[in-house]
Amino acid sequence: MNTLERLIEADPGRFRVLTGDRPTGFLHLGHYFGTLKNRVRLQGLGVEVFVLVADFQVLTDRDVAQDLPMYVEELVLDHLAIGIDPARSVIFAHSAVPALNQLLLPFLSLVSVPELSRNPTVKDEIAHSRQSSVSGLMFTYPVHQAADILFCKANLVPVGQDQLPHLEITRTVARRFNDRYGDGAAVFPVPDALLSSAPLLLGTDGGKMSKSRGNAIRLAADADETARLIRRAKTDADRHITYDPGERPEVSSLVLLAALCQDRDPHQVAAEIGAAGAGALKARVTDAVNDHLAPIRARRAEYARDRGYVRQVLREGNERANAVAETTLDEVRTAMGSRY
Missing domain, CATH: 1.10.240.10 (Tyrosyl-Transfer RNA Synthetase)
Known part of the structure; x- marks a missing residue:
């Protein structure tokens, strides 16, 4: 067991996790063993878990967000089914939390264009983009993720090795905001990476397991x-x-x-x-x-027999996330001297 895991087990209440998925298709066994089981484990330990339904981020590599309401609902269903408890964890949607997305503007001022263009994860995502032409949202994707993580002041982010460059942007944004506007106090925590030890499962065709390639076993499959x-x-x-x-x-x-x-x-x-x-x-x-x-x-x-309850879980999660985001944005405005 590494040092971070020992700290989590010793004092889970000191940690807040931000994790989530894009609603671009049905979650499958790769997601389950790669990340979903770990979310339930952290919740069970007593860590506060925020689960993001990243509906805005669907547009980073697609011209149109297709079947979005259905995929959002199915994603919430999957989380309830595996054991995410909405009384202990927060499930919320990107587009329903305006204050979170408003953080993107000041955060972008803290990162240079060369820093964004050098990001290897962005380069790879641009290379595999489904868009007719790559949008500005794709380019600023790591800073949007920084807003996702920092709006709730998450100090722990479960990631795979390939996501470390994105998290480093978040750490950079937190440090620079604190240095520029913190006046000796840390407005934002500098989050740590909780590296996944989950082994890689291949799709049934021998390639990478993917929602869109028809090579994955959905959690919803019979x-x-x-x-x-x-x-x-x-x-x-x-x-x-x-x-x-x-x-x-x-x-x-x-x-x-x-x-x-x-x-x-x-x-x-x-x-x-x-x-x-x-x-x-x-x-x-x-x-x-x-x-x-x-x-x-x-x-x-x-x-699934009570879709009204599923939608209620998301509405209540959105309300909780909005309350947190508004508080954070208020702190940001105060720190930046932009309260009028």
């Missing part, structure tokens, strides 16, 4: 759809099943998925299947996934 997707998952020509991510990535990803669902060591799972081949592996994975997701899917179906 048992039959799950079985169908796993049956067509890519493997290799070697019948004997081993766990070797470097040499056998597709087979190893399936082994790992079964191991994660059963909370077991993937080498042991592979050894048990051994010479039984890919068919036995896929059957094992199917059973493991469906057994693990069964209670989550049952809760999801129950919540």
